[in-house]
Amino acid sequence: MKLPPSSWIVLSLLSAGKAFTNKEIINLTGLSPRTVRYAIQKLRENRLIAEEWNFEDARQVRYRRDDPDGAKQDEKKPECLNRPSIKRRSCAGT
Secondary structure, three states: OOOOHHHHHHHHHHOOOOOEEHHHHHHHHOOOHHHHHHHHHHHHHOOOEEEEEOOOOOOOEEEEEOOOOOOOHHHOOOHHHHOOOOOHHHOOOO
């Protein structure tokens, strides 16, 4: 996948599992506002990040790393819980 270097910087920040606003990404990465907007645009086009509401300030959007399963990082279940044929007792981590 061909992404600009700024997109990789933003993606690595979002890989921490926390959602950030545009302003927070600018402050944490040191990138210019225009560069961050472009990086976010490219990441959204490739469906690598998702937007969520910012309940602290409804005028802003938070960005987070998009999980292909549709679940957030902290809500991920162990793989064996997704398969009904496996009993729960045999599941590692539960």
